[in-house]
Amino acid sequence: MSSRRVVLAAAGGVAVALAGLFVTDTFDDALLAVGAKPKPLPRPEDTSLMEAVVADQQRVLAVARGAGNAAVVTLLTAQLEQLGATPGNATATGDLAGALRTASRHRATDARAAISPEFAQVLASLSAGLAQAETLA
DSSP states (O other): OOOHHHHHHHHHHHHHHHHHHHHHTOOOHEEEEEEOOOOOOOOHHHHHHHHHHHHHHHHHHHHHHHHHHHHHHHHHHHHHHHHTOOOOOOOOOSSSSHHHHHEEEEEEHHHHHHHSSSHHHHHHHHHHHHHHHGGGO
């Protein structure tokens, strides 16, 4: 029977080894060596595309707030939260229907430019939601 000290020391050793794999960026190699499939990290292209999408969605949200359209504000807020962003509180003037139309087209273009198929699906869904929201503007 193992003592608590042996179990704790072994657990500590495993934790240090895992941390070392993460720090040296060789964790994926270790997973591949034992036959597991590692989860890929986001591509830099998709990361920069995500930042541009969030910025554009924030801009459209500001126009929706300026127009006082609560339904569109709710939709855009939910979309931003699903993207992992915090919706802004800014307001702006402008043509809300036009902003939604333009954003919908941009999201469709972004979906075709995305590297990750899952991210492309998210962007296509955003595009469809924005196109439907145009009827609310």
